[in-house]
Amino acid sequence: MKYINKGDKPTKTGFGEGLAKAGEKHSNLICLGTDITSSVGMNYFSEKFPERFFSLGIAEQNAIGVAAGFALAGKIPVFSTYGVFAAMRVTDQVRVSVCYNNLHVVIGGAHAGISVGPDGATHQALEDIAVMRVLPNMTVLSPCDATQTKVATIAAIEKVKGPVYVRFGREAVPDFTDPNQEFEIGKGQLLKDGNDISIISTGHLTWEALHAAYQLEKEGISARVINIHTIKPIDEHIIVKAARETHAVITAEEHQVNGGFGSAVAEVVVRNFPVPMDFIGMNDSFGESGEPEELMQKYGMTAASVIEKVKKILSL
Amino acid sequence: MQKYNSEKLKAISDNIRIDIIKSLSEAGSGHTGGSLGITDIFTVLYFNVLNHDPGNPEWEDRDRVILSIGHVAPVLYSTLAHAGYFPKEELKTLRKLGSRLQGHPGKEHGLSGIELSAGSLGQGLSVSVGLAISAKMDNKNHRVYSIHGDGELQEGAIWEAAMSAAHYRLDNLTAVIDRNCVQIDGKTSDVMELEPLADKWKSFGWNVIECNGHDHAELIKAFKDAKTFKDKPSVIIAKTIMGKGVKEIEDNYRWHGKAPNKEEAERFIKQILKK
Ligand SMILES: [Mg+2]
Numbered sequence: 001m002k003y004i005n006k007g008d009k010p011t012k013t014g015f016g017e018g019l020a021k022a023g024e025k026h027s028n029l030i031c032l033g034t035d036i037t038s039s040v041g042m043n044y045f046s047e048k049f050p051e052r053f054f055s056l057g058i059a060e061q062n063a064i065g066v067a068a069g070f071a072l073a074g075k076i077p078v079f080s081t082y083g084v085f086a087a088m089r090v091t092d093q094v095r096v097s098v099c100y101n102n103l104h105v106v107i108g109g110a111h112a113g114i115s116v117g118p119d120g121a122t123h124q125a126l127e128d129i130a131v132m133r134v135l136p137n138m139t140v141l142s143p144c145d146a147t148q149t150k151v152a153t154i155a156a157i158e159k160v161k162g163p164v165y166v167r168f169g170r171e172a173v174p175d176f177t178d179p180n181q182e183f184e185i186g187k188g189q190l191l192k193d194g195n196d197i198s199i200i201s202t203g204h205l206t207w208e209a210l211h212a213a214y215q216l217e218k219e220g221i222s223a224r225v226i227n228i229h230t231i232k233p234i235d236e237h238i239i240v241k242a243a244r245e246t247h248a249v250i251t252a253e254e255h256q257v258n259g260g261f262g263s264a265v266a267e268v269v270v271r272n273f274p275v276p277m278d279f280i281g282m283n284d285s286f287g288e289s290g291e292p293e294e295l296m297q298k299y300g301m302t303a304a305s306v307i308e309k310v311k312k313i314l315s316l
Numbered sequence: 317m318q319k320y321n322s323e324k325l326k327a328i329s330d331n332i333r334i335d336i337i338k339s340l341s342e343a344g345s346g347h348t349g350g351s352l353g354i355t356d357i358f359t360v361l362y363f364n365v366l367n368h369d370p371g372n373p374e375w376e377d378r379d380r381v382i383l384s385i386g387h388v389a390p391v392l393y394s395t396l397a398h399a400g401y402f403p404k405e406e407l408k409t410l411r412k413l414g415s416r417l418q419g420h421p422g423k424e425h426g427l428s429g430i431e432l433s434a435g436s437l438g439q440g441l442s443v444s445v446g447l448a449i450s451a452k453m454d455n456k457n458h459r460v461y462s463i464h465g466d467g468e469l470q471e472g473a474i475w476e477a478a479m480s481a482a483h484y485r486l487d488n489l490t491a492v493i494d495r496n497c498v499q500i501d502g503k504t505s506d507v508m509e510l511e512p513l514a515d516k517w518k519s520f521g522w523n524v525i526e527c528n529g530h531d532h533a534e535l536i537k538a539f540k541d542a543k544t545f546k547d548k549p550s551v552i553i554a555k556t557i558m559g560k561g562v563k564e565i566e567d568n569y570r571w572h573g574k575a576p577n578k579e580e581a582e583r584f585i586k587q588i589l590k591k
Binding site: 054056057059061062063064065066067068069070071072073074075077093095096097100101102230 | 380423424431432433434435436438439441442443444446447448449451452453454472473476477479480483484533536571
């Protein structure tokens with residue numbers, strides 16, 4: 001396989017590094033903490049720029065409103081907490097104070113996915129993509145490794161004009177993308193070409209998708225792998241091209257299948273070039289405690305589950 | 317903008333009330349009681365207290381008014397029109413398709429003078445806190461005025477925001493509570509008791525000022541006291557009467573979310589002029 005893991009690294013570290021880097025250039029960058037500052041990677045910023053970090057206690061509904069106030073005043077506020085809270089405890093505040101006002105607030109959704117592990121269902125954000133992508137004006141980013149999360153975070157600060165949600169996880173995962181990559185909002189990435197099927201993935205599962213594709217290659221199945229780091233606005237062109245050229249699509253996300261990333265891809269496919277599709281992700285259930293790899297296996301979000309689905313869809 | 321004395325403010329309040337009634341009656345729906353009840357507070361703010369320039373609504377050093385209770389949009393619109401932000405003629409378009417005067421304030425429709433699109437209760441104070449911290453960071457002298465209903469104080473997020481305003485010693489922030497003691501389902505004391513309200517704010521670290529929300533001179537003094545108080549945010553608990561100015565609907569919570577028909581509107585306007 002063409003991609004090399006430079007060493008496992010949590011995507012939240014990429015988020016923190018991105019904040020620290022962007023903080024040097026943007027004196028109006030502000031970070032808001034809600035008692036889990038280090039846990040979401042924001043300590044990289046707060047230690048470097050303590051005068052631009054504001055602790056708001058365990059009070060997320062207030063924090064997101066305060067962020068809206070900062071944005072109205074011309075600052076670039078970053079509010080980050082676990083994805084379950086960032087996307088769902090404060091959904092109405094995000095909808096009205098942030099999105100309806102179209103304010104440039106950067107929302108960091110940490111601990112995304114089931115790979116949060118032992119903490120169990122309450123802390124595993126598996127619905128945040130669906131909730132965030134349905135809000136008008138919102139941009140949704142879901143980078144695939146720590147390096148990409150760093151550039152995605154900087155892009156969220158520098159290139160997005162309105163509200164933006166950046167999704168990342170806690171578990172150390174393979175870090176394989178190019179440190180010099182350009183992060184283009186709304187652009188999908190062709191990671192591996194193929195003609196028989198397209199595996200379109202986001203977040204942690206892109207590494208699994210690549211593994212699956214290279215394994216399938218050995219078995220004579222040519223699978224295309226596309227990484228979508230911007231779920232909204234989604235890259236329709238790369239998706240339609242994939243459907244047109246490979247005639248089958250599988251999506252992969254560490255998130256509920258209902259209404260999530262796969263649904264976003266399906267919306268593009270059915271409007272433009274309907275082909276058989278299947279979805280890797282959580283199937284309408286809560287997670288549970290366990291080691292990350294055990295959970296990924298149990299809930300079918302590994303390279304092996306991708307291979308299984310590919311074979312199933314191709315035998316149709 | 318010119319600052320008017322309390323004599324002149326009374327006449328301005330009457331005119332703002334009349335236009336609220338006219339616009340609501342044209343619209344056929346909307347919140348009459350609350351809008352009329354908070355009119356004197358708006359008049360004092362926009363015609364005496366605020367540093368603002370209707371000709372330059374984006375002026376960087378203007379005082380900010382965050383209307384958390386978006387449902388009293390008619391009083392905001394009528395006040396802004398009277399202050400010269402846009403032609404009074406446009407008040408007739410309230411709540412109509414294509415209007416800049418949305419049922420609840422919506423900035424994206426382009427009406428000048430609106431600081432925040434709002435209408436979901438309990439959110440405005442947090443936004444005001446962000447604005448106030450920001451002003452302090454930038455050593456700006458403008459103030460932030462956050463307008464709230466009393467029923468709205470039942471939202472928990474208000475108290476999260478109250479805690480944070482005291483934590484950051486936001487003496488550039490003044491919250492105003494429209495204390496009319498009623499909400500949609502009835503008396504606040506029946507729906508969910510708010511008393512002892514002043515003690516609640518005090519215990520959250522705020523400077524509390526109580527006043528008659530229909531007495532222009534008292535309101536002017538309350539805003540002045542809030543402005544000069546140091547190290548704590550101030551809250552003005554303004555005692556008001558829902559529907560103030562129109563005797564037949566005063567203190568009647570049934571008029572919270574109802575608009576007058578043509579006949580009622582004419583009658584209401586006469587009552588305002590008679591007094
Ligand atoms: Mg009330």
